[in-house]
Amino acid sequence: MAEVWDAVVVGAGIEGSATAFQLAKNGCQTLLVEQFPLPHSRGSSHGASRIIRKAYVQQHYAQMMKEAYPIWEQVQQETGTQLYMKTGGLMVAPSSSQQLDQTERSLAGAGSEFEKLISDDLKLRFPNLSFPADYRAILDPEAGVLKADKALRCFQDLFVKYGGRIRDEEKVVRIDPGDVVTVHTSKSTYKTHRLLLLPGPWAGKLLAPLGLQPPLEPVRISVLYWREKQPDTYALKKGFPVFVDHTIPHKYGLPSLEYPGIYKLCFHSGPVIDPDNRDGVAGSHGNQAIVRMMCDYVRKHFPGLESVPAIQESCMYTNTPDEDFILDRHPQYRNIIIGVGFSGHGFKLAPVVGKLLCELAMDKQPSYDMTPFSLSRFHNTATPQAKL
Ligand SMILES: Cc1cc2nc3c(=O)[nH]c(=O)nc-3n(C[C@H](O)[C@H](O)[C@H](O)COP(=O)(O)OP(=O)(O)OC[C@H]3O[C@@H](n4cnc5c(N)ncnc54)[C@H](O)[C@@H]3O)c2cc1C
Numbered sequence: 001m002a003e004v005w006d007a008v009v010v011g012a013g014i015e016g017s018a019t020a021f022q023l024a025k026n027g028c029q030t031l032l033v034e035q036f037p038l039p040h041s042r043g044s045s046h047g048a049s050r051i052i053r054k055a056y057v058q059q060h061y062a063q064m065m066k067e068a069y070p071i072w073e074q075v076q077q078e079t080g081t082q083l084y085m086k087t088g089g090l091m092v093a094p095s096s097s098q099q100l101d102q103t104e105r106s107l108a109g110a111g112s113e114f115e116k117l118i119s120d121d122l123k124l125r126f127p128n129l130s131f132p133a134d135y136r137a138i139l140d141p142e143a144g145v146l147k148a149d150k151a152l153r154c155f156q157d158l159f160v161k162y163g164g165r166i167r168d169e170e171k172v173v174r175i176d177p178g179d180v181v182t183v184h185t186s187k188s189t190y191k192t193h194r195l196l197l198l199p200g201p202w203a204g205k206l207l208a209p210l211g212l213q214p215p216l217e218p219v220r221i222s223v224l225y226w227r228e229k230q231p232d233t234y235a236l237k238k239g240f241p242v243f244v245d246h247t248i249p250h251k252y253g254l255p256s257l258e259y260p261g262i263y264k265l266c267f268h269s270g271p272v273i274d275p276d277n278r279d280g281v282a283g284s285h286g287n288q289a290i291v292r293m294m295c296d297y298v299r300k301h302f303p304g305l306e307s308v309p310a311i312q313e314s315c316m317y318t319n320t321p322d323e324d325f326i327l328d329r330h331p332q333y334r335n336i337i338i339g340v341g342f343s344g345h346g347f348k349l350a351p352v353v354g355k356l357l358c359e360l361a362m363d364k365q366p367s368y369d370m371t372p373f374s375l376s377r378f379h380n381t382a383t384p385q386a387k388l
């Protein structure tokens, strides 16, 4: 008889890898299946760096980040790898910004420290930034940079250390629900008591045959790097913080790190694409407009950068309409758990996402109120003609 796994996790991005780690650590015999050879740069979790911060508009994320930091610390300790570099985080917006007001309330509600900067402080502390006199900022002292590629590898290594098995270069092509779920891949067939789906931008393709069509948009993000006119002007080693401009759509920056002398500054939006054709016509066309807009932005606000990008890479978000994640059970098949829609801000929270999805899979009471993450907050999530 075929082996029945305690859990199969589909998708070895940061969310699937962190979830698989939690399952294995909690004693579940777990298989992690990934369609591409690992590591790869075709999803949402590649690249050297991501922002970590507690400064969130939404109170629930500010609370969850209090638990994410200690788990990141454990992963660092257990793997002997430095993943988090504290830089502080500067959140800027016009003085009237309700987003900044709400971020201050979230941080205060979570008991987290922060500093308020008025326009003059901003100019004095960050002379290499240029914002109008009616701008203000919040400084989140715990914010910083996560070494993303290394973090992904650490979760996968720990998963294997706790007895998990990884099968990469295997695409899940069909799922037969049931008390025991059958998972067909391009190479094999697996049986499992629990199935956890964390397919990133491919969510629509994997969920539709299971009768679900949540409102998810895979978008292409241009990852733009800008050369410093004077090397190290915006460098991590000079104490330059991570940066988020809260005027919508957000812009965000990370101090020069992965490419010396080059600052990473991106636009938090992009054209809707098919994840299997990320850099096709739709993606490239949208990219040109975004690059033009970001050149203007750099010219206005980052006078120490060349205003033409030195390097361009691409990545994808999977957006929900409210930018909250979907972390829930399949409404019909209770042993199928879904973690999708990380909307461009899920990396830092992956340790807590993994913990929550593990709790759902193991029928434990989730550690947080799951209302903001429910599938049922959206109407009409069933596919018109589900192929069940
Ligand atoms: C440019 C950029 C900047 C970002 N900045 C930040 C930041 O500063 N801070 C932050 O917290 N977050 C940030 N994010 C968001 C964060 O990186 C994502 O939320 C996170 O990586 C999502 O991970 P995931 O595991 O859901 O998706 P993915 O990494 O895409 O993983 C999903 C995996 O599932 C696999 N898969 C899909 N279908 C199948 C199948 N049928 N069979 C087998 N495998 C399958 C895919 O190949 C993929 O490897 C950023 C994202 C981007 C793109």
Ligand SMILES: O=C(O)[C@@H]1CCCC=N1
Binding pocket: 051, 052, 053, 244, 250, 252, 268, 344, 345, 346
């Ligand atoms: O999650 C983050 O911190 C970044 C910056 C703000 C927009 C999205 N991702």
